[in-house]
Amino acid sequence: xxxxxxxxxxxxxxxxxxxxxxxxxxxxxxxxxxxxxxxxxxxxxxxxxxxxxxxxxxxxxxxxxxxxxxxxxxxxxxxxxxxxxxxxxxxxxxxxxxxxxxxxxxxxxxxxxxxxxxxxxxxxxxxxxxxxxxxxxxxxxxxxxxxxxxxxxxxxxxxxxxxxxxxxxxxxxxxxxxxxxxxxxxxxxxxxxxxxxxxxxxxxxxxxxxxxxxxxxxxxxxxxxxxxxxxxxxxxxxxxxxxxxxxxxxxxxxxxxxxxxxxxxxxxxxxxxxx
Amino acid sequence: xxxxxxxxxxxxxxxxxxxxxxxxxxxxxxxxxxxxxxxxxxxxxxxxxxxxxxxxxxxxxxxxxxxxxxxxxxxxxxxxxxxxxxxxxxxxxxxxxxxxxxxxxxxxxxxxxxxxxxxxxxxxxxxxxxxxxxxxxxxxxxxxxxxxxxxxxxxxxxxxxxxxxxxxxxxxxxxxxxxxxxxxxxxxxxxxxxxxxxxxxxxxxxxxxxxxxxxxxxxxxxxxxxxxxxxxxxxxxxxxxxxxxxxxxxxxxxxxxxxxxxxxxxxxxxxxxxxxxxxxxxxxxxxxxxxxxxxxxxxxxxxxxxxxxxxxxxxx
Numbered sequence: 001x002x003x004x005x006x007x008x009x010x011x012x013x014x015x016x017x018x019x020x021x022x023x024x025x026x027x028x029x030x031x032x033x034x035x036x037x038x039x040x041x042x043x044x045x046x047x048x049x050x051x052x053x054x055x056x057x058x059x060x061x062x063x064x065x066x067x068x069x070x071x072x073x074x075x076x077x078x079x080x081x082x083x084x085x086x087x088x089x090x091x092x093x094x095x096x097x098x099x100x101x102x103x104x105x106x107x108x109x110x111x112x113x114x115x116x117x118x119x120x121x122x123x124x125x126x127x128x129x130x131x132x133x134x135x136x137x138x139x140x141x142x143x144x145x146x147x148x149x150x151x152x153x154x155x156x157x158x159x160x161x162x163x164x165x166x167x168x169x170x171x172x173x174x175x176x177x178x179x180x181x182x183x184x185x186x187x188x189x190x191x192x193x194x195x196x197x198x199x200x201x202x203x204x205x206x207x208x209x210x211x212x213x214x215x216x217x218x219x220x221x222x223x224x225x226x227x228x229x230x231x232x233x234x235x236x237x238x239x240x241x242x243x244x245x246x247x248x249x250x251x252x253x254x255x256x257x258x259x260x261x262x263x264x265x266x267x268x269x270x271x272x273x274x275x
Numbered sequence: 276x277x278x279x280x281x282x283x284x285x286x287x288x289x290x291x292x293x294x295x296x297x298x299x300x301x302x303x304x305x306x307x308x309x310x311x312x313x314x315x316x317x318x319x320x321x322x323x324x325x326x327x328x329x330x331x332x333x334x335x336x337x338x339x340x341x342x343x344x345x346x347x348x349x350x351x352x353x354x355x356x357x358x359x360x361x362x363x364x365x366x367x368x369x370x371x372x373x374x375x376x377x378x379x380x381x382x383x384x385x386x387x388x389x390x391x392x393x394x395x396x397x398x399x400x401x402x403x404x405x406x407x408x409x410x411x412x413x414x415x416x417x418x419x420x421x422x423x424x425x426x427x428x429x430x431x432x433x434x435x436x437x438x439x440x441x442x443x444x445x446x447x448x449x450x451x452x453x454x455x456x457x458x459x460x461x462x463x464x465x466x467x468x469x470x471x472x473x474x475x476x477x478x479x480x481x482x483x484x485x486x487x488x489x490x491x492x493x494x495x496x497x498x499x500x501x502x503x504x505x506x507x508x509x510x511x512x513x514x515x516x517x518x519x520x521x522x523x524x525x526x527x528x529x530x531x532x533x534x535x536x537x538x539x540x541x542x543x544x545x546x547x548x549x550x551x552x553x554x555x556x557x558x559x560x561x562x563x564x565x566x567x568x569x570x571x572x573x574x575x576x577x578x579x580x581x582x583x584x585x586x587x588x589x590x591x
Contacts, residue, residue, distance in 0.1 A: 007392075010387060010392075011392070013387055014387050014388070014392075014398055017383075017384055017387060017402060018398060018401050018402060020461070021401065021402050021403075021404055021405050021461075021465065022401060022404060024405075024408075024413070024416050024417065024420065024461070025404065025405075025408060025416070027416060027419075027420060027427060028412070028416045031416075031419060039425060040424075040425055043430075044425070044427055044430050086310060086311050086314055087311070089307040089308070089310070089311070090307060090308040090310075090311045090312075092307060093303075093304040093307035093308050094308075097303070097304035097307075099301070099304040099305065101305075102304075105308060105312070108315065110574075112315070112319055113515075113518055114518050114521075114522075114567060114570035114571065114574065115319065115323065115522075115567065116521065116522040116524065116543045116546070116563070116566060116567075117522070117524065118522075118524045118543045118546055118547045118550075118563075119326060119543070119546060119563035119566065119567065120319065120322040120323065120326065121547075121550070122322075122326065122329070122336075122550050122556050122559060122560065123321070123322035123323075123325040123326050123329070124318070124322050126325070126339065127317070127318075127321065127322065142318060143318060145314075145318075146314065146315060146318035146319050149311060149314065149315070150315070153311065178303060178307075203407065206409065207409040207410055207411070207525075209410065209411050209524070209525040209528075209529075210524055210525065210547075214551065224409075225409060225410075225411040225412075225525070226411075228411050228412060228415055229411050229414075229415070229525075229528075229529045231415070232414070232415055232418060232529050232530075239419055239425075242415060242419075243415075243416070243419065246412045246415050246416060249409055249411075249412050250408050250409060250412040253407055253408070253409060254404055254407050254408060257403075257404070257407035258400055258401075258404070258407075261400050261403060261407075265403070265469050265473075268466075268469065268470070269469065269470055269473035
């Protein structure tokens with residue numbers, strides 16, 4: 001056992017670490033609940049002031065934040081559903097079959113990690129214009145899922161690798177088709193990983209900025225990331241309003257993440273450590 | 276991959292052809308991957324290809340139909356531009372600093388949170404929160420915290436009696452990059468710590484205890500028992516953080532748009548600026564191809580390095 005003193009030092013360091021990790025988010029909440037006068041006082045107000053909660057009501061009234069959040073939610077859910085639907089079968093194929101081109105597929109899935117969104121946005125803009133996807137939330141979903149599908153496939157493949165073959169063998173003898181087996185037997189077994197993968201895709205859609213900024217032009221189709229970014233460097237909107245939008249954009253995601261973080265962490269480490 | 280997983284994959288490879296009951300065609304795997312292959316071809320492959328073609332043209336965003344083939348001119352211009360040399364230099368600094376700081380901090384956090392204590396589960400969950408926060412929101416809150424007159428950073432510095440004259444972090448060419456770096460590392464070190472925590476589970480207790488009983492100090496225990504186990508994970512993390520830093524756009528764009536006077540202009544910011552601000556798509560594409568080449572080289576080095584260490588360990 002270590003000495004009590006070293007234990008105390010360790011706990012102190014952990015407190016410092018957690019404060020550093022959480023302070024900016026705390027500060028966003030505090031700023032959103034600070035009166036305009038106190039924002040520019042000599043001494044910053046360190047605690048949230050509940051009497052300023054009306055700032056949120058005003059933010060709803062003065063900005064389109066609810067619309068932006070709705071758009072972000074649509075994009076996030078769409079990205080999640082589409083990437084899961086697309087990833088299941090290739091993940092199974094990569095795990096259970098040997099076939100010509102398997103190595104190539106694996107490489108392609110990995111290589112998408114290297115492509116900056118900003119690089120593909122120009123040609124995507126042209127393709128979207130042709131396919132009439134420009135300025136649609138559906139287009140954003142399609143563009144986002146192209147970046148999540150590879151990771152999701154990889155994570156699911158890792159989970160399917162761990163499913164014993166015997167479970168499948170029995171079903172095959174009973175005459176089940178491959179699709180039956182994938183959907184009825186393998187997927188339920190890897191459900192926790194599926195949940196992790198879904199959440200990872202959801203967050204990608206929720207956070208995404210480059211595509212949302214360039215492939216969507218209408219005000220009413222803005223996502224929260226674009227809406228929030230539009231205030232930076234703009235002087236007419238008070239900072240506590242901007243931070244209120246930031247809070248409404250960040251806290252649901254963080255709360256959701258904390259609820260499912262066990263799964264997410266498991267999925268993420270499986271996807272990256274295994275490589 | 277675990278041995279069982281390897282075994283089952285190997286078995287799975289044989290099974291489709293093994294029994295007579297198996298009337299599945301050898302096209303099944305291709306049917307399974309066809310939708311995703313088609314999808315990625317349209318939304319990744321084709322854009323990548325057209326980006327490559329675009330990089331040999333002079334094309335304006337305003338009139339893309341008037342593209343003109345110019346051969347290697349875009350690349351030649353970049354190679355001789357001192358501005359672009361500075362972009363490469365800034366990208367390299369940013370990337371290396373991100374890798375070093377994120378992994379060092381992540382490892383520190385992982386070691387702190389590895390051994391049992393009361394509330395460890397909660398602490399582990401909370402430390403990953405920055406990673407779940409949307410980058411644009413992170414950029415917004417840090418820009419406010421770094422505000423010259425009303426930001427909390429300057430206030431704290433003042434409390435600690437630093438003689439500062441309301442330092443304007445994001446407007447100062449010397450301070451903007453450190454500020455961006457600080458923000459980026461805050462956002463990504465939790466990922467490193469989560470992955471390293473998983474890797475630390477593989478550290479052999481026996482080796483650790485044996486080393487401790489031999490009277491080795493903590494640093495030596497780390498060298499003997501911990502580092503060899505987590506070293507492949509660290510290498511993989513380095514690869515990931517490198518690629519992410521090369522790709523990182525939202526945070527930098529929202530905080531500084533590459534300014535002041537280009538002090539935070541990384542490759543991706545340069546690419547976006549040329550494409551959407553000066554609207555020269557051909558030049559932007561050339562910048563993109565150079566960035567991609569760098570990412571490929573880094574990946575190649577990573578694989579070469581891991582192969583070499585694996586072989587070295589195999590011989591031992």
